[in-house]
Amino acid sequence: MACKLANGILCFGPATFVSIAFILSQFGSKGCHYLSFGNADDVVTIFNKNQVMGAGFTCFGTKDGIDYYYPELLPFSEQTIFVQNMGIATTVMGATAWGLYIVASCVRFPPPVWLFLSALLVATSICEGLCFTFFNAPVCDIADCSLGKSSKCSLSAVVFWALSSFMTCAVFKDAQDRFNEENEQEAVGDGE
Numbered sequence: 140m141a142c143k144l145a146n147g148i149l150c151f152g153p154a155t156f157v158s159i160a161f162i163l164s165q166f167g168s169k170g171c172h173y174l175s176f177g178n179a180d181d182v183v184t185i186f187n188k189n190q191v192m193g194a195g196f197t198c199f200g201t202k203d204g205i206d207y208y209y210p211e212l213l214p215f216s217e218q219t220i221f222v223q224n225m226g227i228a229t230t231v232m233g234a235t236a237w238g239l240y241i242v243a244s245c246v247r248f249p250p251p252v253w254l255f256l257s258a259l260l261v262a263t264s265i266c267e268g269l270c271f272t273f274f275n276a277p278v279c280d281i282a283d284c285s286l287g288k289s290s291k292c293s294l295s296a297v298v299f300w301a302l303s304s305f306m307t308c309a310v311f312k313d314a315q316d317r318f319n320e321e322n323e324q325e326a327v328g329d330g331e
Contacts, residue, residue, distance in 0.1 A: 153306035154240040157260070160299030161233045163292045164267055168226035170289025171200035171207075173273055177283030193287045194278060196223045196270075222273040225266045232263040233300070250318055253311035260304035267297045 167173065172193030190202035196219070200206045209215075215223075236259055239252070270293055274284055286294070 153303040153310060154243070156299045156303035156306060157233075157236050157240050160263075160296045160303060161237045163296035163299065164229055164233055167267070167289045167293030167296055168196055168229065168270065170287070170292065171195040171198040172287035173270075173289040173293070174276070174279065174284045175287035175290075177285060193289075194276075195287075195289055196226050196273065216277050218272060218276045222270050222276075225269045225272075229263055229266045229270070232259055232266065236260055236263060236303075248314065250311055250314040253307055253314050257304050257307040257311060260300055260307060264297055264300035264304060267293060267300055 173195045175193045176191060191199055192202050193200045198206050198208045236256060239248075239256055271290070273290075276284075278284070
């Protein structure tokens with residue numbers, strides 16, 4: 140007897156992509172090298188540390204590989220606070236999507252859940268993309284900012300969130316077809 144997944148084999152692809160996107164997103168938003176500085180001497184006055192090589196949403200990294208949280212007295216720009224909030228939103232929505240895909244292997248979802256999940260993944264992708272407005276932070280007016288390790292992970296996460304959203308639409312279509320087929324079978328069974 141073959142084991143059958145509750146929502147079909149189509150869930151495997153987007154579930155894998157959601158897992159990859161969530162992990163990359165966490166590396167992106169929690170890393171201290173989202174922004175990479177071309178000339179570290181320009182930012183020494185901001186962070187009070189020598190050889191600052193990058194900055195993240197909540198911390199900055201130095202050339203010797205040590206990461207520091209921002210000091211409490213550091214005035215955050217509105218841009219930095221916005222990006223921190225987008226990072227939190229991405230984490231919450233991504234964890235929700237990931238959790239739904241984990242449960243989907245055991246529990247059969249009705250078609251509207253898949254439509255909701257696809258929309259959730261689009262919103263997650265947009266929030267992840269809005270994190271790139273961190274490049275408009277005041278520190279980038281002083282230093283030459285470029286993509287750091289964390290922002291490269293975040294960029295990959297945007298792609299995986301978007302791809303998983305499109306793939307989830309296929310799961311929705313499959314669930315809708317199954318639902319309609321079962322209703323037709325019930326109608327035929329009731330008519331006999």
